Amino acid sequence: MMIDTILEAIATVNRQDTVKISDWRLVERTQERQERYYIAAKAEQARAVDEINYSLTIYVDTTTNDKNFRGEATITIQPTFSLEDCIAKIRQGVFAASKSHNPWFGLPDPSALKVALPVSGFEALSPTDRVDVVRGAFYSAAAKLEGSARINALELFITKEQRRLINSRGIDYFATLWRGYSEFVVEAEGPDGPVELFDDIEFSEPDTARLAMAIESRLAQVRDRALAKPMPQLEHIPVILRGKEAEEVFSWFFNNSCTEAIYSKASAFELGKNVQKASDDEEVVEPLDLWAEPVIPGLPSSRAFDADGFPLERTPVIEHGVLTTLVGSVRHADWLGVPRRGSFPLFSVSPGSMSLETMHAAPYLEPVMFSDFQLDSVTGDFGAEVRLAYYFDGNSVVPVRGGSISGSLGAMRASMRRSSETATATISRCPVAVMLQGATVTGIR
Amino acid sequence: MPQRTHSPFLLASRPMLAGIIAELKPHFDYISVLATDDRGLSYLALPGETRTAEPMWVQRGFVFRAQRGGKVAEYACASGSVAQATKAAAEIRARLEALLTDPTLISFPQIPDEPATSEYLGEIEEDPFHADPESILARLTALREKLTDGKVVVMAQSRYECVDVSRLFLSPNRSLLQSFLWSQAYLFGVARRGQMSKMSYRPASGRKGLEILRQLETSVPELAQELSDLLEAEPMVPGEYEVILDPDMAGTLAHEAFGHGVETDMFFKKRARAVEYLGKRVGSDLVTMYDGAAGVDQTGSYLFDDEGVFSSKTCVIDRGILKGGISDTLSALALNIPMTGNGRREAYSHKAYARMTNTYFAPGTSTLDEMIASVKHGWKLSQLNSGMEDPRNWGIQLICMVGREIKDGKFTGRVASPVVCSGYVPDVLSAVSMVSDDFELGGSGACGKGHKEYAKVSSGGPYVKTRMRLG
Numbered sequence: 001m002m003i004d005t006i007l008e009a010i011a012t013v014n015r016q017d018t019v020k021i022s023d024w025r026l027v028e029r030t031q032e033r034q035e036r037y038y039i040a041a042k043a044e045q046a047r048a049v050d051e052i053n054y055s056l057t058i059y060v061d062t063t064t065n066d067k068n069f070r071g072e073a074t075i076t077i078q079p080t081f082s083l084e085d086c087i088a089k090i091r092q093g094v095f096a097a098s099k100s101h102n103p104w105f106g107l108p109d110p111s112a113l114k115v116a117l118p119v120s121g122f123e124a125l126s127p128t129d130r131v132d133v134v135r136g137a138f139y140s141a142a143a144k145l146e147g148s149a150r151i152n153a154l155e156l157f158i159t160k161e162q163r164r165l166i167n168s169r170g171i172d173y174f175a176t177l178w179r180g181y182s183e184f185v186v187e188a189e190g191p192d193g194p195v196e197l198f199d200d201i202e203f204s205e206p207d208t209a210r211l212a213m214a215i216e217s218r219l220a221q222v223r224d225r226a227l228a229k230p231m232p233q234l235e236h237i238p239v240i241l242r243g244k245e246a247e248e249v250f251s252w253f254f255n256n257s258c259t260e261a262i263y264s265k266a267s268a269f270e271l272g273k274n275v276q277k278a279s280d281d282e283e284v285v286e287p288l289d290l291w292a293e294p295v296i297p298g299l300p301s302s303r304a305f306d307a308d309g310f311p312l313e314r315t316p317v318i319e320h321g322v323l324t325t326l327v328g329s330v331r332h333a334d335w336l337g338v339p340r341r342g343s344f345p346l347f348s349v350s351p352g353s354m355s356l357e358t359m360h361a362a363p364y365l366e367p368v369m370f371s372d373f374q375l376d377s378v379t380g381d382f383g384a385e386v387r388l389a390y391y392f393d394g395n396s397v398v399p400v401r402g403g404s405i406s407g408s409l410g411a412m413r414a415s416m417r418r419s420s421e422t423a424t425a426t427i428s429r430c431p432v433a434v435m436l437q438g439a440t441v442t443g444i445r
Numbered sequence: 446m447p448q449r450t451h452s453p454f455l456l457a458s459r460p461m462l463a464g465i466i467a468e469l470k471p472h473f474d475y476i477s478v479l480a481t482d483d484r485g486l487s488y489l490a491l492p493g494e495t496r497t498a499e500p501m502w503v504q505r506g507f508v509f510r511a512q513r514g515g516k517v518a519e520y521a522c523a524s525g526s527v528a529q530a531t532k533a534a535a536e537i538r539a540r541l542e543a544l545l546t547d548p549t550l551i552s553f554p555q556i557p558d559e560p561a562t563s564e565y566l567g568e569i570e571e572d573p574f575h576a577d578p579e580s581i582l583a584r585l586t587a588l589r590e591k592l593t594d595g596k597v598v599v600m601a602q603s604r605y606e607c608v609d610v611s612r613l614f615l616s617p618n619r620s621l622l623q624s625f626l627w628s629q630a631y632l633f634g635v636a637r638r639g640q641m642s643k644m645s646y647r648p649a650s651g652r653k654g655l656e657i658l659r660q661l662e663t664s665v666p667e668l669a670q671e672l673s674d675l676l677e678a679e680p681m682v683p684g685e686y687e688v689i690l691d692p693d694m695a696g697t698l699a700h701e702a703f704g705h706g707v708e709t710d711m712f713f714k715k716r717a718r719a720v721e722y723l724g725k726r727v728g729s730d731l732v733t734m735y736d737g738a739a740g741v742d743q744t745g746s747y748l749f750d751d752e753g754v755f756s757s758k759t760c761v762i763d764r765g766i767l768k769g770g771i772s773d774t775l776s777a778l779a780l781n782i783p784m785t786g787n788g789r790r791e792a793y794s795h796k797a798y799a800r801m802t803n804t805y806f807a808p809g810t811s812t813l814d815e816m817i818a819s820v821k822h823g824w825k826l827s828q829l830n831s832g833m834e835d836p837r838n839w840g841i842q843l844i845c846m847v848g849r850e851i852k853d854g855k856f857t858g859r860v861a862s863p864v865v866c867s868g869y870v871p872d873v874l875s876a877v878s879m880v881s882d883d884f885e886l887g888g889s890g891a892c893g894k895g896h897k898e899y900a901k902v903s904s905g906g907p908y909v910k911t912r913m914r915l916g
Contacts, residue, residue: 033794035796036547036549037796038549039551039713039714041549042549042550042551043547043549043550043551044517044550044551044775045516045517045518045519045550045551045775045796046517046518046519046544046545046547046550047518047519047520047521047544047796048519048520048521048540048543048544049520049521049522049794050521050522050523051506051521051522051523051794052523053523071495072496072497073497073498073578074496074497074498074499075498075499076484076499076503078454078505078523078524079523079524080454080505080524093497095578096497096578097497099497099577099578099579099582100494100495100496100497100578100582101495102493102494102495103493103494152714152715152716153714153716155895183895183896183897185714185716187837193718194715194837195837195838196716196837196838198895200895200896233683263492263493264491264492264493264600264602265492265599265600265635265637266600266635268637268640268642278639278640278641279639279640331494335493370842371833371834371835371840371841371842371867372831372832372833372842374830374831374844376644376830376863378635378642378644379642379643379644379863380642381862381863383844383863383864383865383916384842384844384865385833385840385841385842385865385867387835387838387840402840402867402869403867403914403916404842404865404867404914404916405865405916406680406681406863406864406865406916407680408680410640410641410642440680440681440683440916441683441916442683442684442865442867442914442915442916443683444914
């Protein structure tokens with residue numbers, strides 16, 4: 001077994017060399033993947049992938065002036081490596097680790113995991129059935145709309161990963177992870193020719209209803225894009241962000257609440273302070289609650305332990321707008337002197353008090369597809385070209401296209417409103433919509 | 446300059462892989478294997494810590510491609526799965542045959558296998574694999590400390606990464622081998638006043654070694670000033686303006702506007718409007734645009750692509766007229782157009798798509814000073830954040846971090862950040878009124894297909910003056 005070879009190589013280096021490995025962490029990832037690439041309903045090619053990766057992190061401790069330091073280096077061990085190859089590569093890692101002198105921190109010790117990952121429904125299906133079930137969900141939904149909107153292309157990936165994490169402190173965790181991913185292009189005919197929209201979805205279950213809903217909503221929207229008018233120049237209009245873009249807004253709060261961002265000063269957030277306002281005299285319209293989540297059913301990023309091997313459990317991070325707990329890597333938690341909580345893959349946000357119906361009762365601009373929505377995790381600045389939006393002028397809702405929106409979340413966070421409806425997105429369960437005041441809307445007429 | 450060497454693993458694997466190909470040949474109409482052994486180094490200096498790791502591009506494995514009755518399948522596996530030729534051949538054959546039973550598969554014309562044998566070895570100055578990690582970390586730490594003044598710039602980080610690429614392509618009639626190294630480095634800074642943060646960066650890249658760090662070391666004063674200016678930045682007043690795009694922005698315009706739009710797998714899917722405009726005008730006479738792994742030396746350069754096709758240089762737009770596309774093997778066969786050597790994979794485990802390599806506008810005859818002097822009211826745009834294409838409907842999105850206002854041919858001192866640039870691609874290219882005589886390629890980013898499949902590319906060229914909608 002390759003893991004045995006790697007452990008023997010570590011022992012050999014520690015036995016023979018002057019510079020010792022103080023601690024180590026080894027992650028084995030074995031992946032089996034089925035891939036299909038459809039053009040309309042035909043497959044361009046069929047692919048299968050078997051991968052195995054070994055990532056070894058080596059820690060080397062030093063002491064200078066009675067102060068302890070810990071250097072580290074992460075190396076890739078190829079499955080073809082012999083024992084001699086492993087020893088040579090590990091020696092390179094030890095040399096590199098001995099040259100970095102970070103403040104000392106300890107690796108997590110063994111402890112019971114606090115959450116369990118649900119067993120995926122993919123587990124009971126054959127490789128062929130996995131593909132057929134997911135493909136069927138998409139194409140059956142599209143067939144209902146045949147003639148007015150259709151699938152142009154669809155790529156499908158279903159991966160089973162078996163991950164084992166062991167470390168020198170005695171941790172030995174194992175997880176089976178399922179990641180389904182599909183990206184699709186839908187198209188419709190308009191008076192000026194065909195138009196398209198692009199989207200993608202991640203999933204860990206053969207949840208045909210969720211998959212069908214994802215493509216149905218885009219098929220309906222691409223029909224609207226075919227009829228959309230150029231977006232007008234608009235001032236002082238609330239902008240409603242939906243789905244993944246709403247999730248990005250909440251991600252900004254989550255990312256800036258992490259130990260690494262605080263330690264490096266990339267984040268301006270402070271523990272115990274209200275992070276929904278830039279100054280004390282601002283009034284927060286709707287205080288936010290945010291939790292770090294290890295598991296959200298249906299999301300492939302769910303994890304019972306983090307990359308360091310720290311067991312995760314649901315943790316409140318922002319309560320009523322105030323940053324109460326820092327989450328993130330254990331080393332940065334130690335360096336900041338805060339309790340270790342681990343690095344979380346997912347988060348959830350409390351619903352707001354405003355229903356979608358109420359948000360839609362007054363004039364608004366609601367972009368539902370951008371070219372590529374960008375929200376800078378440090379500055380909070382955001383912007384994107386609009387591919388499809390719905391504009392309500394107080395009388396009627398019309399689909400519009402083109403132009404762009406931009407702004408800075410830092411200046412809008414106090415006044416933002418969240419929908420009372422929530423849904424599972426890509427890395428969260430959060431309100432399906434967020435309403436922002438003060439965004440710059442650049443129209444094309 | 447010292448030459449790279451081929452991967453010992455690939456050299457040792459070549460006879461075994463040739464044996465597997467020989468065993469599989471009678472069972473398929475076409476068979477080939479791409480073997481990769483890309484190793485790399487990654488050094489990162491952050492406030493209070495340094496890290497040494499390996500970049501995401503590190504990989505070692507094989508991908509076998511087979512065709513039978515026109516249908517195409519691939520099986521990719523980690524190198525450890527293929528230890529003994531005869532046993533491995535039987536297993537690989539079984540996997541490929543199972544995949545080829547998919548009834549939805551399209552039939553393609555026969556994949557050609559013209560005889561060819563060739564090798565390429567790149568050259569660099571400072572070999573990062575022979576450098577002391579401590580000296581690299583010290584250079585990166587010095588860079589970030591020099592930028593961080595604790596008053597305006599509250600945080601800075603610096604990164605250096607390199608990948609030593611080694612690729613072997615074997616088919617019954619072709620044996621190709623290439624090895625070269627590319628590097629990229631960044632210096633990021635964050636300026637802060639109260640709760641307001643602004644960020645900017647300087648990149649460096651090339652098929653070079655540690656020598657690219659010298660470029661970053663000279664950029665610190667200019668970046669520090671830029672970060673200070675950004676704290677005074679105002680939101681852009683929406684409207685259409687004259688703009689001067691720096692080479693990075695202009696190259697990304699080329700990449701997004703007509704790079705993705707002429708990837709011929711998009712033609713095959715009928716997703717590219719460009720196919721209707723071949724031979725027609727899409728820009729002003731000043732617009733000439735190329736893509737090619739051959740002809741220039743940057744991070745998108747190579748001898749052969751990941752389907753075993755030799756690289757070339759494609760003229761995409763010639764003086765405003767759309768000329769042709771860049772192809773992967775299957776779309777070229779389906780459309781009966783030339784193979785340009787643009788079939789690229791993120792890794793051995795990923796599919797090959799038609800992808801860009803080095804994409805750029807050809808230089809013109811103006812100087813940057815002349816271009817600035819010609820602007821009545823507009824903005825000089827720099828420090829690209831992102832770009833996105835829309836090959837079917839020809840929208841364009843570029844986001845940059847720094848806009849500097851020009852009025853009556855002079856900078857006013859006003860700065861806008863961020864700036865979202867959008868427009869209709871033929872309008873933007875038809876409005877190109879000046880092109881500088883500079884030529885600069887940057888390869889510090891990666892290009893995705895959709896939201897994945899990252900490939901190392903470069904883009905750039907000259908400064909370009911046009912009109913765009915800014916917001």
